[in-house]
Amino acid sequence: MTTDTRRRHMIDLDDVDAEEIEEILTTTESMKEVLxxxxxxxxxxxxxxxxxxxxxxxxxxxxxxxxxxxxxxANVVSFSARGSSxxxxxxxxxxxxxxxSLGADVVVIRHSQSGAPYxxxxxxxxxxxxxxxxxxxxxxQALLDLFTIRERLGQIRDIKVVIVGDIVHSxxxxxxxxxxxxxxxxxxxxxxxxxxGQSTYWLHTWPKLTISHDLDASIKGADVVMALRLQxxxxxxxxxxSLREYTRxxxxxxxxLAQLGAHTLIMHPGPMNEGVEISPEAAxxxxxxIEAQVTNGVAVRMALLYRLAG
Amino acid sequence: xxxxxxxxxxxxxxxxxxxVGDILIVDxxxxxxxxxxxxxxxxDPLPEGTEVINARGCVIAPGFTDLHAQLGExxxxxxxxxxxxxxxxxYGGFTTVCAMPGTTPTLDRAAVAHQVxxxxxxxxHVHVELIGAITVGxxxxxxxxxxxxxxxxxxxxxxxxxxxxxTALMRNALAYAAALNLPVxxxxxxxxxxxxxxxxEGAVSTRLGLPGTPAAAEELMIARDIALAExxxxxxxxxxxxxxxxxxxxxxxKERGVRVTADVTPHHxxxxxxxxxxxxxxxxxAPPSPPLIRGKARRTRSPELGxxxxxxxxxxxxxxxxxxxxxxxxxxxDVEALIAGLHDGTIDAIATGHSPQSRVAKECEYxxxxxxxSSLETTLGLVLTLVHRGEMDLVNTVARLxxxxxxxxxxxxxxxxxxARADIVIFNPDQTWVVDSARFVSRGKNTPLHGQQLKGQIxxxxxxxxxxxxxxxxxxxxxxNPQTSKLSGILSDxx
Numbered sequence: 001m002t003t004d005t006r007r008r009h010m011i012d013l014d015d016v017d018a019e020e021i022e023e024i025l026t027t028t029e030s031m032k033e034v035l036x037x038x039x040x041x042x043x044x045x046x047x048x049x050x051x052x053x054x055x056x057x058x059x060x061x062x063x064x065x066x067x068x069x070x071x072x073x074a075n076v077v078s079f080s081a082r083g084s085s086x087x088x089x090x091x092x093x094x095x096x097x098x099x100x101s102l103g104a105d106v107v108v109i110r111h112s113q114s115g116a117p118y119x120x121x122x123x124x125x126x127x128x129x130x131x132x133x134x135x136x137x138x139x140x141q142a143l144l145d146l147f148t149i150r151e152r153l154g155q156i157r158d159i160k161v162v163i164v165g166d167i168v169h170s171x172x173x174x175x176x177x178x179x180x181x182x183x184x185x186x187x188x189x190x191x192x193x194x195x196x197g198q199s200t201y202w203l204h205t206w207p208k209l210t211i212s213h214d215l216d217a218s219i220k221g222a223d224v225v226m227a228l229r230l231q232x233x234x235x236x237x238x239x240x241x242s243l244r245e246y247t248r249x250x251x252x253x254x255x256x257l258a259q260l261g262a263h264t265l266i267m268h269p270g271p272m273n274e275g276v277e278i279s280p281e282a283a284x285x286x287x288x289x290i291e292a293q294v295t296n297g298v299a300v301r302m303a304l305l306y307r308l309a310g
Numbered sequence: 311x312x313x314x315x316x317x318x319x320x321x322x323x324x325x326x327x328x329x330v331g332d333i334l335i336v337d338x339x340x341x342x343x344x345x346x347x348x349x350x351x352x353x354d355p356l357p358e359g360t361e362v363i364n365a366r367g368c369v370i371a372p373g374f375t376d377l378h379a380q381l382g383e384x385x386x387x388x389x390x391x392x393x394x395x396x397x398x399x400x401y402g403g404f405t406t407v408c409a410m411p412g413t414t415p416t417l418d419r420a421a422v423a424h425q426v427x428x429x430x431x432x433x434x435h436v437h438v439e440l441i442g443a444i445t446v447g448x449x450x451x452x453x454x455x456x457x458x459x460x461x462x463x464x465x466x467x468x469x470x471x472x473x474x475x476x477t478a479l480m481r482n483a484l485a486y487a488a489a490l491n492l493p494v495x496x497x498x499x500x501x502x503x504x505x506x507x508x509x510x511e512g513a514v515s516t517r518l519g520l521p522g523t524p525a526a527a528e529e530l531m532i533a534r535d536i537a538l539a540e541x542x543x544x545x546x547x548x549x550x551x552x553x554x555x556x557x558x559x560x561x562x563x564k565e566r567g568v569r570v571t572a573d574v575t576p577h578h579x580x581x582x583x584x585x586x587x588x589x590x591x592x593x594x595x596a597p598p599s600p601p602l603i604r605g606k607a608r609r610t611r612s613p614e615l616g617x618x619x620x621x622x623x624x625x626x627x628x629x630x631x632x633x634x635x636x637x638x639x640x641x642x643x644d645v646e647a648l649i650a651g652l653h654d655g656t657i658d659a660i661a662t663g664h665s666p667q668s669r670v671a672k673e674c675e676y677x678x679x680x681x682x683x684s685s686l687e688t689t690l691g692l693v694l695t696l697v698h699r700g701e702m703d704l705v706n707t708v709a710r711l712x713x714x715x716x717x718x719x720x721x722x723x724x725x726x727x728x729x730a731r732a733d734i735v736i737f738n739p740d741q742t743w744v745v746d747s748a749r750f751v752s753r754g755k756n757t758p759l760h761g762q763q764l765k766g767q768i769x770x771x772x773x774x775x776x777x778x779x780x781x782x783x784x785x786x787x788x789x790x791n792p793q794t795s796k797l798s799g800i801l802s803d804x805x
Contacts, residue, residue: 111675113678114519114520115675119674135519137519174517200513201512202516
């Protein structure tokens, strides 16, 4: 690929077409092969500086990005800055300019504010990878979900995916919708109305979505059931009457697990609230691919780092 | 200094007058208006020291009145000063601005009113009117001393951007102000709906994952305040209506005789929440371009600039904080209803909602950025897009900037009657220009319109007969403005 057409940033999947997703997934396969070696390292990014800026706690995503960058022999620096010193954007812009001056080639950013990676991209000459911003997007999660689905089911086109849970607050759901739609999957969003918002708002951007408030009806014939994390704050905000009712109506309970086909994949972006949105039985069932998602995450992030900065 | 403004298209909504003619200004007052039938003979002697201003191709109208500007002083000088804000007003064609009370300290007592008045008399480029706070510190807890504020010259009351959540307190405020016969200007938003919002709740906020405030948050507060106005007989003024439901509510109230008036900002009349998408927004297709001047087809591109004749949100990056404003930019459906409301008089006035913000307050993540648009200098160009698209007529639009605000304030409208204070604006409705926020005289450079092409530009503003703004050497050349207007066509058609 020539440098002219090469993508510079990965902020969301909304500007990535099916062909490019295929290419990324193919690159991911090669990276996965590297990770299966005894010496899990190639020199692809030797001498490149990757900075992980985490303005929101996330141990697993940060470690995943760090391992990915190291496996490509990049120099990696990570920092977590939550709270006062970087509350204001002037500081974010200032931080980015400083990293620029220090010689960063790639900035990986996790931020609680939707859209923050665009602000970073606007002020940074290198590449920006979005590691999750507010409720907006989490493209590397969506790509690892796509990779995992294709790895297990052999295809993405025409499969039926049910995303259940706190959709309105979920960046994972939004990026998965972009990615799965581009790859030709059929998607059902299932949530109580307070965790979804108005159906028409979703259908305006993604007219082919199916919207449901009935999980039992939705999971019939599903190839993938993806549960989203439910944050306890939702209860305090008055969006739900109780965890008990949520689990009973929208959780992947052992009873619902029994209703699923043996080949229906159970997915979760993590971290899980076991016993709330997903039962321990479902999380550890033979058709659960939750651990594979985590493993594939490193390979996907290697593929992106390589394609953006290699 | 005396002036003779020649050959302009005179629009005086208060007198239902639109004609081509001349205006003679002597000693700060309109001396005489000469229309086409009685053109002033060039050989008649002019009063001594009279400058002739050639306004060929331009509109001459009473100076605009803004009901809603934040002028920063005292205490918010990083945002604006009275000097910079009133100069921006003059650049925008305004000759009177109402200063909102959201200063530091709040304009909630006579001493602060005196201070603002003193600074305005010293530094002001246009007339400054004072709006007092409804509640102390704009905290929504205790009423201000409204009678004393009225005595020191406050002409209305507002909590500047904040709704009064306590219904009983709002009822008391209306009842108390009713005795003064002064309007209470309400910002209608139920803050508990969509707490922590960054934009309008809808398809765009859903796509971008930004917290939204629903239209219902505004609509129900407008409905509440109208019920309270009906109950108290007070004059309620709804600031910055932004929703279709709000317009419908105000229209119904006016029909049953409630004392309610309303204003709308230029940006709510022309921009939508898709502006938050920026470059993620679909590229606009050419809208139909009905003729401004009847019977003449209009071009859709301006050859001299190579830019389209309509606004293009996609030149902004996504999540550009310049689009963050309170109330938020709404949908195309709301914009349509606002224009209809402005057209039929449900909405009385266009108010700038001028809200300058410092760079620090704006150059950050969308959800953390201060809301507000610096709008005094772009108001005319923006509202004239409605005229150029055929959605408003020019005379009505000028009326909403002159007669409408005067009606809200219970005053006789600004006019070009002989003997009237010479508050006058001259603008060229066909002059295209590209907004460059760096060239704003306002301290607030915050505008989503940077880089957009507008059509319609202020050429000269005169306050009490003194020129407060003049574009380059406008009107000095005897050969007239090179960009001559086809506007005289409209006027002669209408007569």
